[in-house]
Amino acid sequence: MTADRTKILRRIEIDRVSIGMYLEDVFDKDGVLLLSANAAIQSEEQITRLRARGVYSVYINIRKGKDIDLEEEAPDPVSVERERAYYEELARARVVHQNTIISAKEALQAARAGRPFSINRTRKTAEEIVESILRNPDALVSLSQIKGYDEYTFTHSVNVGILVTSLAREMGYEGEQLVSIGLGGLLHDIGKMRVPENVLNKPGRYTDVEFRVMKRHPDHGLAIVGERSGIAPLTKKVIGQHHERYDGSGYPKGLIGDRIDEAGVIGAVADVYDALTSDRVYRSAWTPQKALATIFQGCDRDYSRRVVELFTRHLGIYPVGSFVKLQSGEMGVVIRVSRGNLLAPIVLILFDKTGKRITEPLEMNLAEYEGTPSESAYRIEMSLNPKAFRVNIADYIQDKATGGIA
Ligand SMILES: [Fe+2]
Numbered sequence: 001m002t003a004d005r006t007k008i009l010r011r012i013e014i015d016r017v018s019i020g021m022y023l024e025d026v027f028d029k030d031g032v033l034l035l036s037a038n039a040a041i042q043s044e045e046q047i048t049r050l051r052a053r054g055v056y057s058v059y060i061n062i063r064k065g066k067d068i069d070l071e072e073e074a075p076d077p078v079s080v081e082r083e084r085a086y087y088e089e090l091a092r093a094r095v096v097h098q099n100t101i102i103s104a105k106e107a108l109q110a111a112r113a114g115r116p117f118s119i120n121r122t123r124k125t126a127e128e129i130v131e132s133i134l135r136n137p138d139a140l141v142s143l144s145q146i147k148g149y150d151e152y153t154f155t156h157s158v159n160v161g162i163l164v165t166s167l168a169r170e171m172g173y174e175g176e177q178l179v180s181i182g183l184g185g186l187l188h189d190i191g192k193m194r195v196p197e198n199v200l201n202k203p204g205r206y207t208d209v210e211f212r213v214m215k216r217h218p219d220h221g222l223a224i225v226g227e228r229s230g231i232a233p234l235t236k237k238v239i240g241q242h243h244e245r246y247d248g249s250g251y252p253k254g255l256i257g258d259r260i261d262e263a264g265v266i267g268a269v270a271d272v273y274d275a276l277t278s279d280r281v282y283r284s285a286w287t288p289q290k291a292l293a294t295i296f297q298g299c300d301r302d303y304s305r306r307v308v309e310l311f312t313r314h315l316g317i318y319p320v321g322s323f324v325k326l327q328s329g330e331m332g333v334v335i336r337v338s339r340g341n342l343l344a345p346i347v348l349i350l351f352d353k354t355g356k357r358i359t360e361p362l363e364m365n366l367a368e369y370e371g372t373p374s375e376s377a378y379r380i381e382m383s384l385n386p387k388a389f390r391v392n393i394a395d396y397i398q399d400k401a402t403g404g405i406a
Protein backbone atom coordinates (compact mmCIF):
# COMPACT_ATOMS: atom_id res chain seq x y z
CA MET A 1 0.00 0.00 0.00
CA THR A 2 1.39 3.43 -0.81
CA ALA A 3 0.66 6.76 0.79
CA ASP A 4 -1.11 8.03 -2.30
CA ARG A 5 -3.63 5.25 -2.17
CA THR A 6 -4.06 5.45 1.58
CA LYS A 7 -6.94 7.40 2.91
CA ILE A 8 -6.62 8.81 6.35
CA LEU A 9 -10.08 9.21 7.77
CA ARG A 10 -11.18 11.08 10.84
CA ARG A 11 -14.65 10.93 12.31
CA ILE A 12 -15.95 14.34 13.34
CA GLU A 13 -19.22 15.88 14.40
CA ILE A 14 -21.18 17.67 11.71
CA ASP A 15 -20.72 21.00 13.53
CA ARG A 16 -16.99 20.78 12.90
CA VAL A 17 -17.26 20.33 9.13
CA SER A 18 -16.01 23.30 7.13
CA ILE A 19 -15.44 24.32 3.52
CA GLY A 20 -12.49 22.54 1.92
CA MET A 21 -12.95 19.21 3.71
CA TYR A 22 -13.34 15.97 1.75
CA LEU A 23 -16.15 13.94 3.22
CA GLU A 24 -16.61 10.23 2.66
CA ASP A 25 -19.99 9.15 1.27
CA VAL A 26 -22.71 10.41 3.61
CA PHE A 27 -25.99 8.51 3.91
CA ASP A 28 -29.13 9.33 5.86
CA LYS A 29 -30.65 6.85 8.27
CA ASP A 30 -32.58 5.20 5.44
CA GLY A 31 -29.42 4.59 3.48
CA VAL A 32 -30.02 7.31 0.92
CA LEU A 33 -26.79 8.82 -0.38
CA LEU A 34 -26.76 12.50 0.57
CA LEU A 35 -23.26 13.35 -0.53
CA SER A 36 -20.69 11.39 -2.49
CA ALA A 37 -17.01 11.33 -1.66
CA ASN A 38 -15.76 12.81 -4.91
CA ALA A 39 -15.65 16.52 -4.08
CA ALA A 40 -14.67 18.88 -1.32
CA ILE A 41 -17.31 20.79 0.64
CA GLN A 42 -17.80 24.08 -1.15
CA SER A 43 -20.54 25.89 0.72
CA GLU A 44 -22.14 26.28 4.13
CA GLU A 45 -25.45 25.27 2.54
CA GLN A 46 -24.15 21.77 1.90
CA ILE A 47 -23.37 21.41 5.60
CA THR A 48 -26.75 22.83 6.65
CA ARG A 49 -28.50 20.40 4.33
CA LEU A 50 -26.70 17.41 5.85
CA ARG A 51 -27.56 18.59 9.35
CA ALA A 52 -31.19 19.02 8.35
CA ARG A 53 -31.26 15.41 7.15
CA GLY A 54 -30.25 14.20 10.60
CA VAL A 55 -26.53 13.64 10.02
CA TYR A 56 -24.64 13.90 13.33
CA SER A 57 -21.17 12.84 12.35
CA VAL A 58 -19.19 12.20 9.17
CA TYR A 59 -15.81 10.86 8.10
CA ILE A 60 -13.38 13.26 6.52
CA ASN A 61 -10.39 12.21 4.41
CA ILE A 62 -7.56 14.32 5.77
CA ARG A 63 -5.08 13.07 3.21
CA LYS A 64 -7.15 14.63 0.44
CA GLY A 65 -8.71 17.68 2.00
CA LYS A 66 -8.66 20.06 4.93
CA ASP A 67 -8.39 18.69 8.45
CA ILE A 68 -10.07 20.06 11.56
CA ASP A 69 -8.22 22.83 13.33
CA LEU A 70 -5.80 20.91 15.54
CA GLU A 71 -5.34 23.87 17.89
CA GLU A 72 -9.02 23.67 18.59
CA GLU A 73 -8.83 19.89 18.78
CA ALA A 74 -6.09 19.77 21.39
CA PRO A 75 -6.17 22.80 23.63
CA ASP A 76 -2.92 21.77 25.32
CA PRO A 77 -0.36 23.99 23.55
CA VAL A 78 2.54 21.72 24.51
CA SER A 79 1.08 18.68 22.76
CA VAL A 80 0.04 20.75 19.72
CA GLU A 81 3.55 22.12 19.45
CA ARG A 82 5.01 18.65 19.93
CA GLU A 83 2.80 17.18 17.24
CA ARG A 84 3.76 19.93 14.82
CA ALA A 85 7.46 19.49 15.64
CA TYR A 86 7.09 15.75 15.09
CA TYR A 87 5.77 16.08 11.57
CA GLU A 88 8.27 18.81 10.76
CA GLU A 89 11.13 16.67 12.01
CA LEU A 90 10.06 13.41 10.37
CA ALA A 91 11.39 14.34 6.93
CA ARG A 92 14.75 15.42 8.34
CA ALA A 93 14.89 12.44 10.68
CA ARG A 94 14.54 10.14 7.69
CA VAL A 95 17.70 11.60 6.17
CA VAL A 96 19.55 11.28 9.49
CA HIS A 97 18.33 7.70 9.73
CA GLN A 98 19.63 6.84 6.25
CA ASN A 99 23.01 8.46 6.96
CA THR A 100 23.26 6.59 10.22
CA ILE A 101 22.66 3.25 8.55
CA ILE A 102 25.38 3.98 6.01
CA SER A 103 27.93 5.08 8.57
CA ALA A 104 27.20 2.30 11.08
CA LYS A 105 27.49 -0.24 8.29
CA GLU A 106 30.75 1.25 7.14
CA ALA A 107 32.25 1.12 10.65
CA LEU A 108 31.07 -2.42 11.35
CA GLN A 109 32.12 -3.80 7.97
CA ALA A 110 35.54 -2.20 8.31
CA ALA A 111 35.92 -3.74 11.76
CA ARG A 112 34.90 -7.13 10.36
CA ALA A 113 37.55 -6.83 7.65
CA GLY A 114 40.11 -5.51 10.11
CA ARG A 115 40.30 -2.26 8.15
CA PRO A 116 40.50 1.19 9.74
CA PHE A 117 37.38 3.33 9.50
CA SER A 118 36.62 6.97 10.09
CA ILE A 119 35.44 7.28 13.65
CA ASN A 120 34.94 10.97 12.98
CA ARG A 121 32.30 10.12 10.46
CA THR A 122 30.51 7.91 12.98
CA ARG A 123 30.76 10.68 15.56
CA LYS A 124 29.29 13.12 13.03
CA THR A 125 26.33 10.75 12.68
CA ALA A 126 25.95 10.64 16.46
CA GLU A 127 25.84 14.45 16.40
CA GLU A 128 23.11 14.41 13.77
CA ILE A 129 21.10 12.02 15.92
CA VAL A 130 21.46 14.35 18.91
CA GLU A 131 20.37 17.37 16.85
CA SER A 132 17.30 15.57 15.52
CA ILE A 133 16.33 14.35 18.98
CA LEU A 134 16.74 17.81 20.46
CA ARG A 135 14.41 19.22 17.79
CA ASN A 136 11.88 16.46 18.44
CA PRO A 137 12.65 13.05 19.96
CA ASP A 138 9.59 11.22 18.63
CA ALA A 139 10.52 11.35 14.94
CA LEU A 140 13.78 9.37 15.01
CA VAL A 141 12.52 7.10 17.78
CA SER A 142 9.49 6.18 15.68
CA LEU A 143 11.81 5.34 12.76
CA SER A 144 13.82 3.11 15.09
CA GLN A 145 10.67 1.01 15.57
CA ILE A 146 10.68 0.00 11.90
CA LYS A 147 12.73 -3.15 11.66
CA GLY A 148 14.17 -5.41 9.08
CA TYR A 149 15.46 -3.12 6.36
CA ASP A 150 19.00 -4.49 6.56
CA GLU A 151 21.16 -7.08 8.27
CA TYR A 152 20.28 -7.32 11.98
CA THR A 153 23.64 -6.17 13.38
CA PHE A 154 23.51 -2.94 11.34
CA THR A 155 19.91 -1.95 12.06
CA HIS A 156 20.30 -3.00 15.68
CA SER A 157 23.34 -0.72 16.06
CA VAL A 158 21.43 2.20 14.54
CA ASN A 159 18.38 1.60 16.71
CA VAL A 160 20.42 1.31 19.89
CA GLY A 161 22.26 4.52 18.94
CA ILE A 162 18.93 6.32 18.61
CA LEU A 163 17.37 4.81 21.74
CA VAL A 164 20.34 5.50 24.03
CA THR A 165 20.50 9.10 22.84
CA SER A 166 16.81 9.80 23.41
CA LEU A 167 16.81 8.03 26.77
CA ALA A 168 19.95 9.83 27.92
CA ARG A 169 18.41 13.14 26.95
CA GLU A 170 15.32 12.26 28.95
CA MET A 171 17.64 11.60 31.89
CA GLY A 172 19.21 15.04 31.65
CA TYR A 173 22.40 14.41 29.66
CA GLU A 174 23.38 17.28 27.40
CA GLY A 175 25.69 18.31 24.55
CA GLU A 176 28.93 16.34 24.20
CA GLN A 177 27.76 13.77 26.75
CA LEU A 178 24.80 12.95 24.54
CA VAL A 179 27.01 12.59 21.48
CA SER A 180 29.38 10.30 23.41
CA ILE A 181 26.58 8.06 24.64
CA GLY A 182 25.02 7.97 21.16
CA LEU A 183 28.36 7.01 19.63
CA GLY A 184 28.61 4.25 22.23
CA GLY A 185 25.17 3.02 21.16
CA LEU A 186 26.12 2.99 17.48
CA LEU A 187 29.31 1.06 18.21
CA HIS A 188 28.15 -1.02 21.19
CA ASP A 189 28.38 -4.31 19.31
CA ILE A 190 31.34 -3.48 17.07
CA GLY A 191 33.30 -6.13 18.99
CA LYS A 192 30.96 -8.76 17.53
CA MET A 193 32.77 -8.22 14.27
CA ARG A 194 35.69 -10.12 15.80
CA VAL A 195 33.44 -13.04 16.74
CA PRO A 196 33.53 -15.77 14.06
CA GLU A 197 30.43 -15.51 11.84
CA ASN A 198 29.40 -19.12 12.44
CA VAL A 199 29.08 -18.30 16.16
CA LEU A 200 27.56 -14.86 15.60
CA ASN A 201 24.78 -16.14 13.33
CA LYS A 202 24.21 -19.48 14.99
CA PRO A 203 20.46 -20.16 15.11
CA GLY A 204 20.47 -22.57 18.06
CA ARG A 205 21.75 -22.40 21.62
CA TYR A 206 25.39 -21.66 22.21
CA THR A 207 27.67 -24.27 23.64
CA ASP A 208 29.64 -23.14 26.70
CA VAL A 209 32.67 -22.53 24.55
CA GLU A 210 30.72 -20.50 21.98
CA PHE A 211 29.08 -18.43 24.71
CA ARG A 212 32.48 -17.68 26.18
CA VAL A 213 33.63 -16.50 22.75
CA MET A 214 30.49 -14.37 22.37
CA LYS A 215 30.89 -12.82 25.82
CA ARG A 216 34.16 -11.30 24.78
CA HIS A 217 32.53 -8.88 22.33
CA PRO A 218 32.34 -5.91 24.74
CA ASP A 219 36.09 -6.23 25.36
CA HIS A 220 36.78 -6.61 21.64
CA GLY A 221 34.72 -3.46 21.11
CA LEU A 222 36.79 -1.56 23.64
CA ALA A 223 39.94 -2.80 21.97
CA ILE A 224 38.74 -1.61 18.56
CA VAL A 225 37.80 1.90 19.69
CA GLY A 226 40.60 2.00 22.24
CA GLU A 227 43.03 2.03 19.36
CA ARG A 228 41.64 5.46 18.49
CA SER A 229 42.41 8.67 20.29
CA GLY A 230 39.75 10.93 21.68
CA ILE A 231 37.12 8.35 22.52
CA ALA A 232 35.15 9.67 25.49
CA PRO A 233 34.76 7.59 28.67
CA LEU A 234 30.96 7.57 28.24
CA THR A 235 31.31 5.95 24.82
CA LYS A 236 33.49 3.25 26.34
CA LYS A 237 31.03 2.66 29.19
CA VAL A 238 28.23 1.88 26.74
CA ILE A 239 30.45 -0.44 24.70
CA GLY A 240 32.09 -2.17 27.63
CA GLN A 241 29.15 -2.46 30.06
CA HIS A 242 25.98 -3.00 28.02
CA HIS A 243 25.87 -6.66 29.11
CA GLU A 244 26.58 -6.02 32.80
CA ARG A 245 23.59 -6.66 35.07
CA TYR A 246 22.58 -5.03 38.35
CA ASP A 247 22.92 -8.24 40.41
CA GLY A 248 26.35 -9.04 39.05
CA SER A 249 25.16 -11.78 36.69
CA GLY A 250 26.25 -9.95 33.55
CA TYR A 251 29.47 -9.91 31.57
CA PRO A 252 32.32 -9.35 30.89
CA LYS A 253 33.24 -8.22 34.42
CA GLY A 254 30.21 -9.18 36.51
CA LEU A 255 29.99 -5.68 37.97
CA ILE A 256 27.35 -5.16 40.68
CA GLY A 257 24.82 -2.33 41.24
CA ASP A 258 26.30 1.15 41.17
CA ARG A 259 29.64 -0.18 39.97
CA ILE A 260 27.93 -0.21 36.57
CA ASP A 261 28.00 3.24 35.05
CA GLU A 262 24.60 4.79 34.29
CA ALA A 263 25.62 4.95 30.61
CA GLY A 264 26.13 1.19 30.74
CA VAL A 265 22.60 0.69 32.11
CA ILE A 266 21.15 2.97 29.44
CA GLY A 267 22.99 0.89 26.84
CA ALA A 268 21.73 -2.36 28.39
CA VAL A 269 18.07 -1.36 28.42
CA ALA A 270 18.12 0.02 24.87
CA ASP A 271 20.05 -3.04 23.64
CA VAL A 272 17.65 -5.55 25.17
CA TYR A 273 14.55 -3.67 24.02
CA ASP A 274 15.71 -3.51 20.41
CA ALA A 275 16.90 -7.13 20.41
CA LEU A 276 13.59 -8.41 21.80
CA THR A 277 11.47 -6.38 19.37
CA SER A 278 13.47 -7.52 16.31
CA ASP A 279 13.14 -10.72 14.34
CA ARG A 280 16.02 -13.08 15.04
CA VAL A 281 17.06 -16.31 13.40
CA TYR A 282 15.88 -18.26 16.43
CA ARG A 283 12.60 -16.42 17.22
CA SER A 284 10.30 -13.80 15.77
CA ALA A 285 10.02 -10.29 17.15
CA TRP A 286 8.25 -9.68 20.42
CA THR A 287 5.69 -6.91 20.68
CA PRO A 288 6.88 -3.70 22.38
CA GLN A 289 4.42 -4.39 25.18
CA LYS A 290 5.86 -7.82 25.92
CA ALA A 291 9.43 -6.54 25.64
CA LEU A 292 8.77 -3.63 28.03
CA ALA A 293 6.98 -5.90 30.49
CA THR A 294 9.94 -8.29 30.46
CA ILE A 295 12.43 -5.48 30.96
CA PHE A 296 10.27 -4.16 33.79
CA GLN A 297 10.45 -7.51 35.54
CA GLY A 298 14.20 -7.10 35.52
CA CYS A 299 14.11 -3.97 37.70
CA ASP A 300 16.59 -4.20 40.60
CA ARG A 301 17.81 -7.55 39.28
CA ASP A 302 19.07 -6.80 35.78
CA TYR A 303 18.83 -3.02 35.62
CA SER A 304 18.35 -0.09 37.96
CA ARG A 305 14.66 0.75 38.32
CA ARG A 306 15.10 4.44 37.57
CA VAL A 307 16.45 3.83 34.07
CA VAL A 308 13.75 1.27 33.26
CA GLU A 309 10.96 3.53 34.49
CA LEU A 310 12.21 6.45 32.44
CA PHE A 311 12.59 4.26 29.38
CA THR A 312 9.03 2.95 29.65
CA ARG A 313 7.65 6.42 30.16
CA HIS A 314 9.74 7.65 27.26
CA LEU A 315 8.66 5.02 24.74
CA GLY A 316 5.09 4.74 25.92
CA ILE A 317 3.41 1.44 26.65
CA TYR A 318 2.31 1.21 23.04
CA PRO A 319 5.04 3.06 21.13
CA VAL A 320 4.51 4.52 17.67
CA GLY A 321 4.68 1.62 15.25
CA SER A 322 3.02 -0.88 17.62
CA PHE A 323 0.35 -3.05 16.09
CA VAL A 324 -2.54 -3.25 18.55
CA LYS A 325 -5.91 -4.88 19.01
CA LEU A 326 -8.73 -2.92 20.63
CA GLN A 327 -11.37 -4.39 22.93
CA SER A 328 -13.81 -3.87 20.05
CA GLY A 329 -11.82 -6.34 17.96
CA GLU A 330 -10.52 -3.70 15.56
CA MET A 331 -6.77 -3.74 14.92
CA GLY A 332 -4.37 -1.09 13.74
CA VAL A 333 -1.05 0.71 14.01
CA VAL A 334 -0.21 3.29 16.68
CA ILE A 335 0.74 6.38 14.74
CA ARG A 336 0.98 9.00 17.51
CA VAL A 337 1.37 8.83 21.27
CA SER A 338 0.33 11.54 23.63
CA ARG A 339 2.82 11.95 26.46
CA GLY A 340 0.14 12.61 29.02
CA ASN A 341 -1.96 9.61 28.06
CA LEU A 342 0.13 6.60 27.15
CA LEU A 343 -2.80 4.18 27.14
CA ALA A 344 -4.87 6.10 24.61
CA PRO A 345 -2.77 6.81 21.51
CA ILE A 346 -3.93 7.61 17.99
CA VAL A 347 -4.41 4.37 16.07
CA LEU A 348 -4.78 3.90 12.34
CA ILE A 349 -7.40 1.16 12.13
CA LEU A 350 -6.59 -1.44 9.45
CA PHE A 351 -8.86 -4.36 10.43
CA ASP A 352 -12.55 -4.18 11.33
CA LYS A 353 -14.29 -5.83 14.28
CA THR A 354 -14.53 -9.14 12.46
CA GLY A 355 -10.81 -9.15 11.70
CA LYS A 356 -11.32 -8.28 8.03
CA ARG A 357 -8.75 -5.97 6.45
CA ILE A 358 -10.34 -2.65 5.52
CA THR A 359 -9.36 -0.85 2.36
CA GLU A 360 -9.55 2.62 3.83
CA PRO A 361 -7.58 2.99 7.06
CA LEU A 362 -9.40 4.97 9.69
CA GLU A 363 -7.60 7.26 12.10
CA MET A 364 -8.94 6.95 15.62
CA ASN A 365 -7.86 8.99 18.61
CA LEU A 366 -8.60 6.70 21.53
CA ALA A 367 -8.42 9.62 23.96
CA GLU A 368 -11.57 11.02 22.33
CA TYR A 369 -13.55 8.02 23.56
CA GLU A 370 -12.56 8.45 27.18
CA GLY A 371 -15.56 9.31 29.32
CA THR A 372 -17.99 8.24 26.56
CA PRO A 373 -20.18 5.10 26.51
CA SER A 374 -17.82 3.56 23.93
CA GLU A 375 -14.77 3.98 26.15
CA SER A 376 -14.34 0.31 27.00
CA ALA A 377 -14.60 -0.79 23.35
CA TYR A 378 -11.88 1.66 22.34
CA ARG A 379 -9.31 0.59 24.86
CA ILE A 380 -6.27 -1.34 23.71
CA GLU A 381 -6.50 -4.97 24.63
CA MET A 382 -3.01 -6.06 23.57
CA SER A 383 -0.25 -5.55 21.09
CA LEU A 384 0.34 -8.15 18.41
CA ASN A 385 3.02 -9.06 15.92
CA PRO A 386 2.17 -7.17 12.69
CA LYS A 387 3.87 -9.78 10.51
CA ALA A 388 1.25 -12.35 11.50
CA PHE A 389 -1.29 -10.04 9.83
CA ARG A 390 0.89 -9.12 6.86
CA VAL A 391 1.14 -5.53 8.01
CA ASN A 392 4.25 -3.57 7.09
CA ILE A 393 4.54 -0.89 9.76
CA ALA A 394 6.77 1.30 7.55
CA ASP A 395 3.76 1.94 5.30
CA TYR A 396 2.03 3.77 8.09
CA ILE A 397 4.70 5.94 9.69
CA GLN A 398 3.93 8.84 7.45
CA ASP A 399 5.05 12.35 6.97
CA LYS A 400 1.88 14.40 7.14
CA ALA A 401 3.43 17.36 5.40
CA THR A 402 4.48 15.57 2.23
CA GLY A 403 2.46 12.38 2.37
CA GLY A 404 5.72 10.46 2.07
CA ILE A 405 6.51 7.14 3.59
CA ALA A 406 9.20 6.39 6.12
FE1 LIG B 1 26.15 -6.69 22.80
Ligand SMILES: [Fe+2]
Binds near residue numbers: 156188189271
Ligand atom coordinates in the same frame (compact mmCIF):
# COMPACT_ATOMS: atom_id res chain seq x y z
FE1 LIG C 1 23.42 -5.32 21.02
